Amino acid sequence: MIESKKNNQKVPEHVAIILDGNRRWASERNLPSFEGHYKGYKKVQEAPLWFFSRGVKVLSVYAFSTDNWKRSTDEVNYLMKLIKQAIEESVILANEQDYRMLLSGRINELPGDLPDVCRDAMAKTVNNRGGTLNICLNYGGRMELIDAVKKMMQNNLTVEQVHEGTIKKYLYQPDLPDPDLIVRTSGEHRLSGFLLWESAYSELFFIKKYWPDFEEQDVSNLIDDYNKRERRYGGDVEA
Secondary structure (H helix, E strand, O other): OOOOOOOOOOOOOEEEEEOOOHHHHHHOOOOOHHHHHHHHHHHHHHHHHHHHOOOOOEEEEEEEEHHHHHOOHHHHHHHHHHHHHHHHHHHHHHHHHOOEEEEEOOHHHOOOOHHHHHHHHHHHHOOOOOOEEEEEEEEOHHHHHHHHHHHHHHOOOOHHHOOHHHHHHOOOOOOOOOOOEEEEOOOOOOOOOOOOOOOOOOEEEEOOOOHHHOOHHHHHHHHHHHHOOOOOOOOOOOO
16 A cells, blocks of 8 residues: 655545546457456546545546447446446445445436436445545536536526526535546546536646556556646736
8 A cells, every 4th residue: 555645745635537548448458348347447446545545535537428328339238237336336345445425417317227226325325434436427517517507497596596606506516626636547638528617727637548557656646746736716816
Protein backbone atom coordinates (compact mmCIF):
# COMPACT_ATOMS: atom_id res chain seq x y z
CA MET A 1 0.00 0.00 0.00
CA ILE A 2 1.39 3.38 -0.97
CA GLU A 3 1.54 5.87 1.89
CA SER A 4 -1.41 8.23 2.32
CA LYS A 5 -1.30 11.95 1.60
CA LYS A 6 1.88 13.88 2.25
CA ASN A 7 2.19 16.63 4.81
CA ASN A 8 0.62 19.90 3.70
CA GLN A 9 -0.62 18.31 0.49
CA LYS A 10 -3.90 19.52 -0.96
CA VAL A 11 -6.17 16.59 -1.66
CA PRO A 12 -9.11 17.03 -4.05
CA GLU A 13 -12.38 16.37 -2.24
CA HIS A 14 -14.10 14.98 -5.33
CA VAL A 15 -12.35 13.15 -8.17
CA ALA A 16 -14.32 12.03 -11.23
CA ILE A 17 -12.98 9.55 -13.78
CA ILE A 18 -14.02 8.81 -17.36
CA LEU A 19 -13.21 5.11 -17.61
CA ASP A 20 -11.97 4.94 -21.17
CA GLY A 21 -9.97 2.42 -23.17
CA ASN A 22 -11.33 -0.99 -22.18
CA ARG A 23 -11.96 -2.08 -25.77
CA ARG A 24 -8.67 -0.73 -27.09
CA TRP A 25 -6.83 -2.45 -24.25
CA ALA A 26 -8.36 -5.75 -25.37
CA SER A 27 -7.80 -5.11 -29.08
CA GLU A 28 -4.09 -4.45 -28.63
CA ARG A 29 -3.82 -7.81 -26.91
CA ASN A 30 -5.87 -9.63 -29.56
CA LEU A 31 -8.58 -10.27 -27.01
CA PRO A 32 -12.35 -9.85 -27.38
CA SER A 33 -13.75 -6.56 -26.11
CA PHE A 34 -15.50 -8.44 -23.31
CA GLU A 35 -12.10 -9.16 -21.75
CA GLY A 36 -11.31 -5.47 -21.68
CA HIS A 37 -14.60 -4.63 -20.00
CA TYR A 38 -14.06 -7.35 -17.39
CA LYS A 39 -10.55 -6.10 -16.65
CA GLY A 40 -11.90 -2.56 -16.34
CA TYR A 41 -14.63 -3.70 -13.97
CA LYS A 42 -12.08 -5.38 -11.69
CA LYS A 43 -10.12 -2.12 -11.64
CA VAL A 44 -13.23 -0.23 -10.47
CA GLN A 45 -13.33 -2.57 -7.47
CA GLU A 46 -9.78 -1.61 -6.49
CA ALA A 47 -9.85 2.13 -7.15
CA PRO A 48 -12.11 3.43 -4.33
CA LEU A 49 -9.73 2.38 -1.56
CA TRP A 50 -6.78 3.92 -3.41
CA PHE A 51 -8.52 7.29 -3.46
CA PHE A 52 -10.26 7.21 -0.07
CA SER A 53 -7.06 6.18 1.74
CA ARG A 54 -5.46 9.39 0.46
CA GLY A 55 -8.21 11.64 1.75
CA VAL A 56 -10.46 11.92 -1.31
CA LYS A 57 -14.08 11.99 -0.11
CA VAL A 58 -15.98 11.34 -3.36
CA LEU A 59 -15.02 9.24 -6.38
CA SER A 60 -17.34 9.43 -9.39
CA VAL A 61 -16.88 7.01 -12.29
CA TYR A 62 -18.45 7.22 -15.75
CA ALA A 63 -19.43 3.58 -16.16
CA PHE A 64 -22.04 3.60 -18.95
CA SER A 65 -23.30 6.60 -20.91
CA THR A 66 -26.62 7.13 -22.62
CA ASP A 67 -24.67 6.99 -25.90
CA ASN A 68 -23.29 3.51 -25.16
CA TRP A 69 -26.63 1.96 -26.16
CA LYS A 70 -25.50 2.48 -29.77
CA ARG A 71 -22.97 -0.34 -29.41
CA SER A 72 -23.72 -3.87 -30.64
CA THR A 73 -26.52 -5.78 -28.94
CA ASP A 74 -24.11 -8.50 -27.79
CA GLU A 75 -21.77 -5.98 -26.18
CA VAL A 76 -24.58 -4.07 -24.47
CA ASN A 77 -26.14 -7.27 -23.14
CA TYR A 78 -22.77 -8.37 -21.78
CA LEU A 79 -22.22 -4.97 -20.18
CA MET A 80 -25.61 -5.06 -18.46
CA LYS A 81 -24.83 -8.47 -16.95
CA LEU A 82 -21.36 -7.30 -15.93
CA ILE A 83 -22.71 -4.11 -14.40
CA LYS A 84 -25.24 -6.06 -12.35
CA GLN A 85 -22.48 -8.37 -11.09
CA ALA A 86 -20.24 -5.39 -10.39
CA ILE A 87 -22.86 -3.56 -8.33
CA GLU A 88 -23.75 -6.63 -6.28
CA GLU A 89 -20.09 -7.38 -5.54
CA SER A 90 -19.30 -3.73 -4.87
CA VAL A 91 -21.91 -3.66 -2.10
CA ILE A 92 -19.87 -6.26 -0.23
CA LEU A 93 -16.66 -4.29 -0.72
CA ALA A 94 -18.35 -1.01 0.21
CA ASN A 95 -19.55 -2.42 3.52
CA GLU A 96 -16.17 -3.97 4.26
CA GLN A 97 -14.35 -0.71 3.48
CA ASP A 98 -17.04 1.60 4.91
CA TYR A 99 -17.94 3.66 1.84
CA ARG A 100 -21.39 4.33 0.46
CA MET A 101 -22.55 3.80 -3.11
CA LEU A 102 -24.63 6.14 -5.25
CA LEU A 103 -25.99 5.33 -8.72
CA SER A 104 -26.54 8.40 -10.91
CA GLY A 105 -28.38 8.58 -14.21
CA ARG A 106 -31.59 7.32 -15.73
CA ILE A 107 -31.57 4.29 -13.47
CA ASN A 108 -35.25 3.49 -13.93
CA GLU A 109 -34.70 2.95 -17.66
CA LEU A 110 -32.17 0.14 -17.16
CA PRO A 111 -33.28 -3.35 -18.25
CA GLY A 112 -34.59 -6.16 -16.09
CA ASP A 113 -34.08 -5.90 -12.35
CA LEU A 114 -31.09 -3.57 -12.61
CA PRO A 115 -33.07 -0.59 -11.24
CA ASP A 116 -33.88 -2.61 -8.12
CA VAL A 117 -30.26 -3.76 -7.83
CA CYS A 118 -29.14 -0.12 -7.94
CA ARG A 119 -31.63 0.99 -5.31
CA ASP A 120 -30.72 -1.97 -3.11
CA ALA A 121 -27.01 -1.09 -3.32
CA MET A 122 -27.66 2.47 -2.22
CA ALA A 123 -29.89 1.36 0.64
CA LYS A 124 -27.41 -1.22 1.94
CA THR A 125 -24.50 1.24 2.04
CA VAL A 126 -26.28 4.44 3.02
CA ASN A 127 -24.80 4.58 6.53
CA ASN A 128 -21.16 4.07 5.51
CA ARG A 129 -18.89 7.05 6.18
CA GLY A 130 -15.50 6.25 4.68
CA GLY A 131 -16.16 7.85 1.30
CA THR A 132 -18.69 7.95 -1.53
CA LEU A 133 -18.47 5.97 -4.76
CA ASN A 134 -20.78 7.61 -7.28
CA ILE A 135 -21.34 5.32 -10.28
CA CYS A 136 -22.73 7.19 -13.28
CA LEU A 137 -24.82 4.63 -15.11
CA ASN A 138 -27.05 5.27 -18.12
CA TYR A 139 -25.80 8.81 -17.61
CA GLY A 140 -25.45 11.79 -19.92
CA GLY A 141 -24.71 15.36 -18.92
CA ARG A 142 -27.32 16.77 -21.30
CA MET A 143 -29.85 14.21 -20.10
CA GLU A 144 -29.18 15.27 -16.51
CA LEU A 145 -29.97 18.89 -17.38
CA ILE A 146 -33.07 17.89 -19.35
CA ASP A 147 -34.30 15.85 -16.39
CA ALA A 148 -33.62 18.77 -14.05
CA VAL A 149 -35.66 21.15 -16.22
CA LYS A 150 -38.52 18.64 -16.40
CA LYS A 151 -38.62 18.35 -12.61
CA MET A 152 -38.65 22.13 -12.24
CA MET A 153 -41.55 22.37 -14.69
CA GLN A 154 -43.44 19.64 -12.85
CA ASN A 155 -43.01 21.64 -9.65
CA ASN A 156 -44.35 24.78 -11.38
CA LEU A 157 -41.32 26.95 -10.59
CA THR A 158 -41.54 30.55 -11.69
CA VAL A 159 -38.89 32.28 -13.76
CA GLU A 160 -37.78 34.19 -10.66
CA GLN A 161 -37.19 30.94 -8.78
CA VAL A 162 -34.69 29.59 -11.32
CA HIS A 163 -31.05 30.30 -10.51
CA GLU A 164 -27.82 28.31 -10.14
CA GLY A 165 -28.80 27.01 -6.72
CA THR A 166 -32.15 25.82 -8.06
CA ILE A 167 -30.58 23.89 -10.91
CA LYS A 168 -28.06 22.31 -8.52
CA LYS A 169 -30.95 21.15 -6.35
CA TYR A 170 -32.52 19.26 -9.26
CA LEU A 171 -29.41 17.43 -10.46
CA TYR A 172 -29.07 13.67 -9.87
CA GLN A 173 -26.84 14.10 -6.80
CA PRO A 174 -27.38 17.64 -5.48
CA ASP A 175 -25.61 16.97 -2.19
CA LEU A 176 -22.27 16.06 -3.76
CA PRO A 177 -19.63 18.77 -4.18
CA ASP A 178 -18.59 19.63 -7.72
CA PRO A 179 -15.56 17.62 -8.87
CA ASP A 180 -12.23 19.26 -8.15
CA LEU A 181 -10.49 17.02 -10.65
CA ILE A 182 -11.79 15.16 -13.71
CA VAL A 183 -9.57 12.43 -15.12
CA ARG A 184 -9.84 10.67 -18.46
CA THR A 185 -7.81 7.62 -19.33
CA SER A 186 -6.80 6.37 -22.82
CA GLY A 187 -5.33 9.63 -24.14
CA GLU A 188 -8.60 11.16 -25.37
CA HIS A 189 -9.03 14.87 -24.54
CA ARG A 190 -12.76 15.47 -24.13
CA LEU A 191 -15.47 15.17 -21.47
CA SER A 192 -18.00 13.27 -23.59
CA GLY A 193 -20.92 14.80 -21.73
CA PHE A 194 -19.65 13.91 -18.26
CA LEU A 195 -20.90 16.15 -15.42
CA LEU A 196 -21.47 19.11 -17.74
CA TRP A 197 -22.98 21.40 -15.11
CA GLU A 198 -20.73 20.26 -12.28
CA SER A 199 -17.44 20.52 -14.21
CA ALA A 200 -17.49 24.31 -14.77
CA TYR A 201 -14.31 24.89 -12.71
CA SER A 202 -12.90 21.37 -12.48
CA GLU A 203 -9.24 20.77 -13.18
CA LEU A 204 -8.75 18.32 -16.06
CA PHE A 205 -6.16 15.55 -16.22
CA PHE A 206 -5.63 13.22 -19.18
CA ILE A 207 -3.74 9.93 -18.93
CA LYS A 208 -2.48 8.03 -21.96
CA LYS A 209 -2.82 4.59 -20.41
CA TYR A 210 -6.07 2.68 -20.76
CA TRP A 211 -8.35 2.26 -17.77
CA PRO A 212 -7.47 -1.45 -17.23
CA ASP A 213 -3.83 -0.35 -16.78
CA PHE A 214 -4.65 2.29 -14.14
CA GLU A 215 -2.60 1.69 -10.97
CA GLU A 216 -2.41 2.89 -7.40
CA GLN A 217 0.65 4.97 -8.21
CA ASP A 218 -1.46 6.91 -10.72
CA VAL A 219 -3.58 8.19 -7.83
CA SER A 220 -0.50 9.65 -6.17
CA ASN A 221 0.57 11.16 -9.49
CA LEU A 222 -2.84 12.80 -9.92
CA ILE A 223 -2.74 14.35 -6.47
CA ASP A 224 0.85 15.53 -6.97
CA ASP A 225 -0.15 17.21 -10.25
CA TYR A 226 -3.23 18.73 -8.61
CA ASN A 227 -0.96 20.34 -6.03
CA LYS A 228 1.07 22.08 -8.73
CA ARG A 229 -1.99 23.87 -10.10
CA GLU A 230 -3.44 27.19 -9.04
CA ARG A 231 -7.19 26.89 -9.27
CA ARG A 232 -9.11 29.85 -10.68
CA TYR A 233 -12.83 30.43 -10.52
CA GLY A 234 -13.48 33.10 -13.11
CA GLY A 235 -13.26 36.05 -10.74
CA ASP A 236 -9.54 35.70 -10.13
CA VAL A 237 -7.33 38.32 -11.78
CA GLU A 238 -4.00 37.10 -13.13
CA ALA A 239 -0.93 39.18 -12.41
